[in-house]
Amino acid sequence: MLSLGAGVQSTALYLLACEGRIGRFDAAIFADTGWETRATQTHLARLKAVGGDIPIHDVSQGNIRSDALDPDRDFVSMPVFYITDEGQSGMGQRQCTNKYKLRPIKREVRRLLGYPHPARIPAHVYADVAVGFSKDEIGRVGGSGRRYLNNVHPLLDLDGSADGGQGWTRKDCERYLRSQGWTEVSKSACVGCPLHGPAQWRTLRDNDPGGWADAIAFDKAIRHARPGRPGRQQFLHRSLLPLDEAPIDRVSRREWQDRQVDLLDVIADEAAESGDLDGCGPWMCRSGQAVSR
Numbered sequence: 001m002l003s004l005g006a007g008v009q010s011t012a013l014y015l016l017a018c019e020g021r022i023g024r025f026d027a028a029i030f031a032d033t034g035w036e037t038r039a040t041q042t043h044l045a046r047l048k049a050v051g052g053d054i055p056i057h058d059v060s061q062g063n064i065r066s067d068a069l070d071p072d073r074d075f076v077s078m079p080v081f082y083i084t085d086e087g088q089s090g091m092g093q094r095q096c097t098n099k100y101k102l103r104p105i106k107r108e109v110r111r112l113l114g115y116p117h118p119a120r121i122p123a124h125v126y127a128d129v130a131v132g133f134s135k136d137e138i139g140r141v142g143g144s145g146r147r148y149l150n151n152v153h154p155l156l157d158l159d160g161s162a163d164g165g166q167g168w169t170r171k172d173c174e175r176y177l178r179s180q181g182w183t184e185v186s187k188s189a190c191v192g193c194p195l196h197g198p199a200q201w202r203t204l205r206d207n208d209p210g211g212w213a214d215a216i217a218f219d220k221a222i223r224h225a226r227p228g229r230p231g232r233q234q235f236l237h238r239s240l241l242p243l244d245e246a247p248i249d250r251v252s253r254r255e256w257q258d259r260q261v262d263l264l265d266v267i268a269d270e271a272a273e274s275g276d277l278d279g280c281g282p283w284m285c286r287s288g289q290a291v292s293r
């Protein structure tokens with residue numbers, strides 16, 4: 001099976017398997033958070049259209065956007081930025097990757113193995129699940145935390161890297177995708193993910209006005225929506241400004257400093273400009289932090 005995040009690396013794995021250049025997958029599993037970008041939805045539709053005989057299973061644990069705004073549910077599990085009335089600021093807990101990506105994938109793997117939750121899976125039964133880590137991400141490779149789910153990493157075994165060594169980098173995957181006519185594979189992430197870098201916010205604003213308006217509306221809706229914590233405001237942008245006022249266009253350091261934005265945030269945004277944060281993969285939070293399993 002393939003854990004299909006619908007970004008560069010997992011798309012490369014899917015197409016390589018369709019071509020027979022790596023072992024075939026019985027299925028590819030995409031976990032839909034319910035708030036995927038239009039670019040990701042278009043990309044998935046195209047993959048399904050050309051995907052040959054490897055079925056893509058869409059799975060879901062609900063809609064991250066509506067769940068976050070539902071007063072009867074836990075408040076946003078997204079890592080939103082906050083500031084308290086006392087001036088203390090930070091980033092909220094991130095539970096969304098586990099809840100909306102990993103959980104539905106594990107549920108689907110169990111179902112495909114023939115042991116849907118809560119059936120006990122015999123010790124000898126497990127699935128190999130390919131995860132699209134490239135060798136430039138080798139520090140993030142890890143196990144699944146489940147005996148019935150054995151993570152494998154086919155990109156690390158491939159020859160033909162431009163750097164001459166074994167295993168493909170993200171750039172090798174991009175080169176391969178271009179050769180197959182996939183010139184624009186976006187980084188998959190929720191429309192209003194607080195971990196977007198400025199380039200991704202601009203892409204949303206400039207290419208998907210509906211998505212941008214939706215993210216702005218969500219940002220406004222979460223501002224004071226923390227039951228039991230009235231003295232706290234939440235924001236999607238790390239500047240702690242409303243999204244439609246946040247600094248997402250390229251500006252000089254001097255301008256940032258004039259706006260009194262913290263230097264660490266400036267550096268983070270500059271890093272995001274030169275290589276925007278990775279998309280949201282089930283096994284690797286785009287924050288770079290470990291995903292709790």
Ligand code: SF4
Nearest residue numbers: 096097189190193280
């Ligand atoms: S894209 Fe962002 S908000 Fe969506 S699941 Fe991943 S980390 Fe959470």
